[in-house]
Amino acid sequence: MRIVQLSDLHLRPDPLFGEIDPWAALAMALTRVAGLQADLLLISGDLAEAGDVATYTRLASTLAGLALPLALVPGNHDQRSAMFAAFPGHWENPEMLCRRFDLGPLTLLLLDSQVPGQPWGEIGEAQLRWLDANYPERRRSVVILHHPPFAVGIAGMDEIGCRDGKALASWLLRRPLVEAVWCGHVHRPVFTGFAGKMAATAPSTVHQIALQDGALAWTPEAPGLLVHDLLPGVPLRSHYLPLEAAPVVPY
Template sequence: MRIVQLSDLHLQPPGQRLYGRVDTAACLEAALARIAALAPDLLLISGDLSDRGSATEYAWLDRALAPLSSPVALMPGNHDRRETLRAAFPGQGWTGEDDAPCHRRLDVATGTLLLLDTVVPGQEHGLVDAAALDWLEAACPARTRTLLVMHHPPFSIGVAGMDTIACRGAEALDAWLARHPNVEAVLCGHVHRFVATTFAGRLALTAPSPAHQIALDLDGAPGELAFTLEPGAFLLHLWAPGRPLTTHCVPCAPAPAYRYAALGG
């Protein structure tokens, strides 16, 4: 099974530039063109779909996604607004209504995805609280292979400005995962960089953004967070029966491929 994870679009309507520099609409169009060529079984967008959570931004996203033949699963990030997002995408099958968390269990051919809403309205950091753990406990299958998807990572990435706005409640989530060995990986967004580590003994990844990346400043202070116009990218997860999850980081801009045999040596 091919699962594309796209994250942190920070979408603004065409013609507007984020921070006066980033054409997020054009970046999304470039990403979707490459994603369509990969023909994924699922497109998962792991939060910060829009920059301001406006109906205009979500309407443009809906139009951009319409030509895709792949099913799409959405989840909110800290830049999104739940009520507006629900109104724009009423068929997503989220739990609750209005401003309640948009959790979702998604059963696919290889297993189950648990989409956990970690948003704290009005805050940049995330949270896994008792209610979120209760939902996970009820939604998680007993034995089926499972992937946990969150916007905010519950682990450090080594960039101080992002680590201060990561997901709180990590110790409780770690304890929950210890009781659910069928959850094999934790997939996150929020960071605007591809980062690979482990959390609770599982593979833990963050997805890059198709638009702007967070600068790799390993010595900076929290107040020195910066973005960079490094090339945009997304993740392609290959999830096949009997095989561990395998992930590729794919640049949004394609490049030609040259077969060695054709080069004569």
């Protein structure tokens, strides 16, 4: 089974930084996805730059042509009620966009870490109660949220990561069938361990955050996506791919 993860689309009608067309970047990403034989498309937050209804409506129409199941989580730029309206039936509760998604032998626990009006996220009692109620005791699982609950080594991003990461770590340590934690928000791929699980952040489809000390800065490094593969009896594995496919040349 294969899950393709896009993140941080930042869709808006005009270019980002005057030079990056987020809709053209999404079109490139979806062309790449179409060639990957995916079973699910995951988008891990910041779908719309301004959280407006028109952007979500256009996105829903664009994704409808994929004929792929979708798994969506909100990011700090997103607006819950507008997302809920544009993707009817995707969530049960418009006040917290969490969802359990069973796909073959894997369960995705899509967790809403948004704090409205703030760039950082949090895992509070409501999220932990939801996890308790939806965790499958006998299925391989992944927890997915926008804000990473672990440090990524970029000071500006760590300041606006997921607060209360220790609470989630404590929950995960008691859940052996959770294999991984997948996130967005960081605008670059980062791979680490968290509470004994594989942990990863996805690149953005638009700009990347520079890996450097000091103030946050963006870079036009190649946008990309993650490909997560699940095979029976084998640990989950993840690949990074740039959005633009390169020639494949035999040795």
